[in-house]
Structure formats: structure tokens, C-alpha cells
Amino acid sequence: MTPAARLRGLKPDWFTDPKVWRTEVLAGLVVALALIPEAISFSIIAGVDPAIGLFASFTMAVTMSVVGGRRAMISAATGAVALVIAPLNREHGLGHLVAAVILAGVIQVALGALGVAKLMRFVPRSVMVGFVNALAILIFMAQVPEMHDVPWAVYPLIIGGLALMIFFPKVTKVVPAPLVSIVVLTVITLAAGIAVPTVGDKGELPSSLPVPGLPDVPFTMDTLTTIAPYALAMALVGLMESLMTAKLVDDITDTHSSKTRESVGQGIANIVTGFFGGMGGCAMIGQTMINVKVSGARTRLSTFLAGSFLMVLCIVFGPVVSDIPMAALVAVMVMVSFATFDWHSIAPKTLKRMPAGEIAVMAITVVVVVATGNLAIGVVVGSVTAMVVFAKRVAHLAGVTAVTGPDGTTIVYTVTGELFFASSNDLVGQFNYNDDPDRIVIDLSAAHIWDASSVAALDAVETKYGQRGKTVEIIGLNDPSADLHGKLTGGLTSH
Numbered sequence: 001m002t003p004a005a006r007l008r009g010l011k012p013d014w015f016t017d018p019k020v021w022r023t024e025v026l027a028g029l030v031v032a033l034a035l036i037p038e039a040i041s042f043s044i045i046a047g048v049d050p051a052i053g054l055f056a057s058f059t060m061a062v063t064m065s066v067v068g069g070r071r072a073m074i075s076a077a078t079g080a081v082a083l084v085i086a087p088l089n090r091e092h093g094l095g096h097l098v099a100a101v102i103l104a105g106v107i108q109v110a111l112g113a114l115g116v117a118k119l120m121r122f123v124p125r126s127v128m129v130g131f132v133n134a135l136a137i138l139i140f141m142a143q144v145p146e147m148h149d150v151p152w153a154v155y156p157l158i159i160g161g162l163a164l165m166i167f168f169p170k171v172t173k174v175v176p177a178p179l180v181s182i183v184v185l186t187v188i189t190l191a192a193g194i195a196v197p198t199v200g201d202k203g204e205l206p207s208s209l210p211v212p213g214l215p216d217v218p219f220t221m222d223t224l225t226t227i228a229p230y231a232l233a234m235a236l237v238g239l240m241e242s243l244m245t246a247k248l249v250d251d252i253t254d255t256h257s258s259k260t261r262e263s264v265g266q267g268i269a270n271i272v273t274g275f276f277g278g279m280g281g282c283a284m285i286g287q288t289m290i291n292v293k294v295s296g297a298r299t300r301l302s303t304f305l306a307g308s309f310l311m312v313l314c315i316v317f318g319p320v321v322s323d324i325p326m327a328a329l330v331a332v333m334v335m336v337s338f339a340t341f342d343w344h345s346i347a348p349k350t351l352k353r354m355p356a357g358e359i360a361v362m363a364i365t366v367v368v369v370v371a372t373g374n375l376a377i378g379v380v381v382g383s384v385t386a387m388v389v390f391a392k393r394v395a396h397l398a399g400v401t402a403v404t405g406p407d408g409t410t411i412v413y414t415v416t417g418e419l420f421f422a423s424s425n426d427l428v429g430q431f432n433y434n435d436d437p438d439r440i441v442i443d444l445s446a447a448h449i450w451d452a453s454s455v456a457a458l459d460a461v462e463t464k465y466g467q468r469g470k471t472v473e474i475i476g477l478n479d480p481s482a483d484l485h486g487k488l489t490g491g492l493t494s495h
Contacts, residue, residue: 020299022174027295028305030179030332031287035061035076035310036321037329038287040202045082046279047089048097050203053077054314055210056278061307063269065300069262070246072253072297074288074306075269077281079142080237080374085279088230094277095216096227101280102215103224103231105270108239112263120243120259124390126358127382128251129345130365131244134378136341137370139286139333146197146330153194154327161185161331176295178332185328199329200322205314210276235267238282240376242266245283249292285375289336357389391422398423398447400430410439416446419454427457433464440465445476455488 035057043053057076064075089097147154164184165177189196217223246262270280291297291306313321344350351359364385369378398417405411413431417423431440442461449455462472477485 021301023295024297024299024301025305026176026179027291027297027302029309030176030182030295031074031291031302031306032309032313033179033182033321033324034287034290034329034332035074035284035306036205036313037199037202037326038284039077039310040199042077042079042082043203043279045079046086046097048094048279051206051210052094052277052279053082054206054310055276056273056281057284058307058311059210059273059276059278060269060281061303061310063272064265065304065307067261067265067268068300068303069258069260069265070249070283071255071257071300072288072292072302073242073246073249073257073262074284074291074303075242075266075281076284076287076307077279078238078241078284080241080376081234081280081282083374084234084237085230088227092226096223097279098215098274098277099217099223100227100231100234101278102271102274103227104234104238104280105267105272105274107231107235108267108270109264110267111235111239112260112265112267115260116239117243117259117263120247122387123244123247123379123383124358124361124386126361127365127379127386128244128247129342130362130382131369131375131379132248132340132342133345133362134366134369135285135375136337137366138373138375139289139340140337141370142286143330143333143337146326151196154196154325154330157185157189157194157196157325157327158331158334160188161328162335165331165335173296178290178294178335181331182324182328185331186324189325190323194325197326198322199324199326201326205318205322206311207315207318209311209315210278212275213277215274234270234280237374237376238266238270238280239263240379241285242283244375244379245285245288248285249288252292253298255298286333286336286340289340290332293339294332294336357393358386361386361389391420394418394420394423398427400427402432404437409437410441411436412441412443414443414446418450419444419447419457420450421453424451424454424457427454428460428464431461431464433468433470436465436470438470440470440472442472442474443476444474444481447476447481448478449481449484451484452488455485458485459489 036054039053039057040050043050046053060075060077068075085097085100088100147158161181164181168177168180188194242262243259246257246259250257266282273280291302345362361382365378365382368381369375372378398415398419401414403412419427442458458474465472
């Protein structure tokens with residue numbers, strides 16, 4: 001391969017493909033427009049100036065476009081992070097908030113380096129489906145206040161925006177339908193002089209770029225102990241939401257991403273954001289869906305441009321952006337919520353085939369997320385519920401059958417299934433200690449010992465037979481089970 005050909009192979013797709021370039025640029029522009037009111041709203045939740053949220057969205061998106069592990073994913077200021085750090089800002093001020101953002105970034109880098117992303121393998125599909133559906137519901141619910149107690153003209157504008165996004169792609173997909181909808185509705189409201197809520201009503205847009213600096217706090221142990229709990233909570237919530245979003249984008253695009261790099265990247269982005277005075281953030285699921293699912297973006301370019309366009313729109317085109325009707329952005333987010341929801345998961349045919357336990361896990365995940373407004377809490381509760389359902393299901397698969405030898409002096413108990421804390425609890429009661437002959441053989445060829453509870457149960461069986469003067473022989477252990485049994489047997493009780 002020639003050096004020129006090797007260089008071409010290193011270039012990203014958008015560098016040489018005009019079609020990809022157009023898709024990524026327009027997707028970035030749509031996302032930037034959708035980010036502005038969201039970032040301002042989250043700033044209000046956190047109790048900071050709107051510029052703080054907008055700066056965070058800018059630095060998070062631009063930094064993650066370089067260091068993130070999932071291409072085309074959008075990271076910015078989010079509601080989950082805003083809720084976590086709002087009490088800190090309210091009680092101690094912006095300086096402590098910024099310091100907490102930096103510390104949260106350091107924690108995320110450490111957790112990423114330690115391999116916390118590998119825990120994602122324990123999130124079952126039913127929780128993932130519940131997460132997606134709850135996300136869609138939350139996105140829709142977030143738009144409801146924008147449709148309450150507003151001028152009547154808002155409703156036909158929203159309907160018109162939805163109609164444009166549904167039918168415009170049938171004409172052409174060269175330009176993203178959400179961008180067309182935003183432009184058309186803005187032109188209509190300005191030309192007709194229709195008085196409706198606009199982006200400018202959300203808050204004042206910044207007029208200059210953020211300047212780096214250190215947080216305005218005393219660098220003492222007292223400051224560290226004050227911000228540490230908030231920083232840890234922010235780090236965990238941010239990683240959970242980001243890794244779940246990355247997994248969702250993996251499924252949508254049928255591509256793989258580095259979850260470890262994503263975890264470390266989120267930390268780096270929050271450190272950078274903190275030094276620029278931002279409120280921190282994580283993966284932004286609604287805007288990611290706009291970028292990936294609605295606009296068709298697939299590269300880091302769209303992520304970079306989303307952040308870059310955000311600042312350009314605020315600083316250069318602030319007056320124009322301020323005139324965009326909120327109805328246009330509400331229509332976009334409603335469309336995103338419908339596109340995000342997994343309608344197949346609640347179809348009658350699907351529900352008939354699904355095990356009741358998995359349906360319950362999915363439903364619990366949705367209910368908890370919607371009730372708390374926290375995706376991370378819902379995922380944790382859903383995963384724990386799934387583990388309980390799994391443990392209960394597997395526990396019933398362990399069984400014991402007995403066969404007495406022809407001479408009547410020996411009985412063989414065959415144990416089948418997975419032996420762990422849930423299934424081994426009933427193991428002790430499966431033997432006839434008083435009436436069995438003097439020699440008992442327990443055959444574990446068709447079983448596997450997973451934990452100390454199972455070893456303790458087998459020890460209890462041997463003890464009960466021993467108290468009656470009978471001998472027990474355990475046979476058929478596979479190598480891992482034999483190793484665990486050999487290490488623990490006889491040493492789990494003090495009597």
C-alpha cells in the first residue's frame with residue numbers, strides 16, 4: 001500500500017464523502033438548535049445563569065467528539081446532573097458547583113480506568129427496553145409544560161411541525177426534516193407576527209466564549225468533604241446514563257463502541273467543562289436520538305459541530321435564534337419521543353410470547369424511571385428486579401432424586417441444576433436422614449456449585465447423616481465446583 005493510500009485509509013468517512021459531510025453538518029445544526037432551550041432549562045433547575053448550561057453543552061460536546069468512545073453520541077448539560085448538583089449550588093454557590101464538576105470528572109476517569117463499564121453486561125435486555133420506553137415517555141412529558149397555558153396558535157404550529165417531519169422525508173431526505181420544520185415554523189411566526197413563546201423567553205443567550213479558570217473556592221479539606229458526595233453522585237449518574245445511551249446507539253447503528261473509552265472520556269469532558277466554568281453533564285439521550293435516529297448522523301463530526309454550532313448560534317446569531325418558536329422545538333422532541341419508544345415491545349403478539357417475569361422487569365423499570373425522573377435509579381432497580389426474577393427461576397431448576405442400591409445398604413441421591421444461595425436453601429430438606437441406609441452417595445455430576453451457601457448446605461447434609469452414624473460420599477463434582485468445595489467445606493460454621 002502506498003503512503004497516499006494509507007493516508008486515505010486513515011481519513012474519516014466525512015472527509016471524502018460529500019453525502020456523509022452534508023448529513024453530519026445538518027445533523028449537528030439541528031442538534032445545536034435543540035440543545036439551546038434544553039441547556040437553558042437545565043441551568044434553571046441547577047439554579048445557575050443560562051450561560052453556565054450553554055457553556056457546559058459546548059465544552060462537553062466538543063471534548064467528547066475527540067475523546068468519547070461512542071461516535072455520533074451527544075453529551076451536554078443534562079437534567080439528571082442538574083438535579084444532583086442543584087442543592088450544592090443552592091447551599092454553597094457556583095464555586096463549589098464547578099469544583100464538584102471537576103472532581104466528578106476525576107472520579108469518572110478513575111472508574112473508567114478500573115473497568116466499571118464492564119458492569120453493563122449485567123443489564124438485561126428487558127431493563128434496556130424499559131429504559132428506552134421510559135426515556136421516550138420522559139422526553140414527551142418534558143414537552144407538556146410547553147403546551148400548557150399557552151396561546152392557541154402554539155397547537156397548530158406543533159401539529160404543522162409534526163406533519164412536516166412526517167411527510168417531508170417522502171419528498172427528499174437531503175435536508176433533515178426537523179431542520180426544515182424549525183425554519184418553516186420560524187418564518188411563519190415572524191412573517192405573520194404570531195405571538196408565541198420563543199427560545200429567547202427561556203433566558204438570555206451568551207455573547208462571548210467561556211474563559212478557562214480555577215473554581216473560586218478555598219482549596220481545603222473542608223471544601224473537599226463538602227463537594228465529594230455530590231461529585232460521586234454526579235459521576236455515577238452521569239456514567240450510568242452515558243453507558244446506557246452508548247449501548248442504545250450501538251443497537252440502533254449496529255456498531256460497537258468502547259465503553260471504557262466512553263467512561264474515561266466523560267470524565268475528561270467534565271474536567272474540561274469545570275475549568276471553563278460549566279455545570280457538567282453526560283450523554284444527552286433526546287439530542288442523541290435526534291442526531292442518530294432522526295438525522296442519520298454516524299460520525300464524530302456531528303458531535304463536534306453540535307457543540308460548535310451551539311456557540312456560533314448563541315454568539316453570532318443570538319437575535320435570530322431567540323425568535324425560534326418553542327413550538328418548533330416541541331414538535332421535534334415529540335417526534336423524537338415517538339421514534340424512540342419501542343412499540344414492538346408492547347405489541348400483543350410480543351407480550352404473549354414474553355415470560356411474565358421479563359414483562360414485569362420492563363414495566364418496573366419504566367414506572368421507577370417515570371416516577372423518579374432519574375434514568376439511573378430505574379436501571380438499578382430494574383436490574384436488581386431482573387436478578388431476583390432470574391434467581392427465582394433458576395432456583396426451581398435444582399432437583400434431587402433418590403435410588404436405593406440393590407443390596408439395600410446404599411442410596412444414591414442425584415442432584416441436578418445450579419446450586420447457589422436461592423436453590424441450595426431447600427437442599428437440606430430433600431434427604432431422608434432417619435430412614436436412609438448407612439451409606440449415602442450424593443452424585444453432583446449434573447449440578448454446579450456456585451457459592452458458599454451451597455457448600456454450607458452440603459456440609460449440613462453430611463452433619464445430619466453423621467449425627468445418625470451414617471457416612472456420606474460426594475461424587476461427580478466438576479473442576480470449578482470441586483475447587484470451591486475443597487476450599488470451603490468444613491470451615492463455614494463454628495460448631
